[in-house]
Amino acid sequence: MSKERRYQNEEIREILELAGRDDVAQPESRPTADGLTAAELQAVAGEVGLAPERIAQAVAEFEGRGELVPPGTTLGLPTSIGRTVLLTRAPTDSEWELLVSELRTTFRAKGEMSSAGGLREWSNGNLHAFIEPTPAGYRLRLTDSMEGALVVATLAGGFFFAFALLILLVLLGKDDAGARFVVPAFFSIIGAGLIAGSRISLPRWSDEREAQMQHIASRAIALIAPPTSHDFETDTPIPRS
Numbered sequence: 001m002s003k004e005r006r007y008q009n010e011e012i013r014e015i016l017e018l019a020g021r022d023d024v025a026q027p028e029s030r031p032t033a034d035g036l037t038a039a040e041l042q043a044v045a046g047e048v049g050l051a052p053e054r055i056a057q058a059v060a061e062f063e064g065r066g067e068l069v070p071p072g073t074t075l076g077l078p079t080s081i082g083r084t085v086l087l088t089r090a091p092t093d094s095e096w097e098l099l100v101s102e103l104r105t106t107f108r109a110k111g112e113m114s115s116a117g118g119l120r121e122w123s124n125g126n127l128h129a130f131i132e133p134t135p136a137g138y139r140l141r142l143t144d145s146m147e148g149a150l151v152v153a154t155l156a157g158g159f160f161f162a163f164a165l166l167i168l169l170v171l172l173g174k175d176d177a178g179a180r181f182v183v184p185a186f187f188s189i190i191g192a193g194l195i196a197g198s199r200i201s202l203p204r205w206s207d208e209r210e211a212q213m214q215h216i217a218s219r220a221i222a223l224i225a226p227p228t229s230h231d232f233e234t235d236t237p238i239p240r241s
Helices: 009-018 038-043 052-064 093-107 147-171 182-223 229-233
Strands: 067-074 077-087 112-116 119-124 127-134 137-145
Touching (some): 038 052, 077 182, 093 119, 093 182, 137 182
Antiparallel strands (some): 067 077, 077 137, 112 119, 119 127, 127 137
8 A cells, every 4th residue: 555645733734724614723632743644634523523525625625736846947047847736546537638628728739648557648848747656646747848948049149149249340340330330239139139038038937837737736636536535545546548
């Protein structure tokens, strides 16, 4: 049997709040030094006047928030972003199809589906969604990267700056001073625009992707049935494509 997730005191408090009781204290009938599993939380739900089903739903909502992977940066700008969401089981074929439909709608991209054994993947360029087994169950892993776009924009901007400087050096030896700065200034503006555009657009892209991934994480939890005590005590076989 896979190792069960154990929730610590602060996490238990948040789960109880999500279950609709933000005025309750930490359950005291069981020691929590090592944390409580979801099944143990359900077992002590009666102590705070909550049905085990509400605890199961709150656990699902708590896990549905996922974990934001620290963004990768290049030249001080966010260029990669990711989020992982723990799942109690692998999605069925129909649930996976619904999740892919949500991915296509949210990211406005058709993408491509693939599967190998218990692994599932939806991808569109650098944007990926994986369903993967873990020691404790399964997870949805979302990743995206714009590092290539930043490198291209920076190199292109540098090229235009270098080209402008070369033209300026050539024109400095000419007698016609009236228009000698027009062409290099034009290429300098293009280079500056490329570099400035990436510095403005990448933080906006990062914020948008984070919100989209949070939405997909919530939808994944909603599509997969909330965990019960049975779900946390047994392993569910991975469906085959």
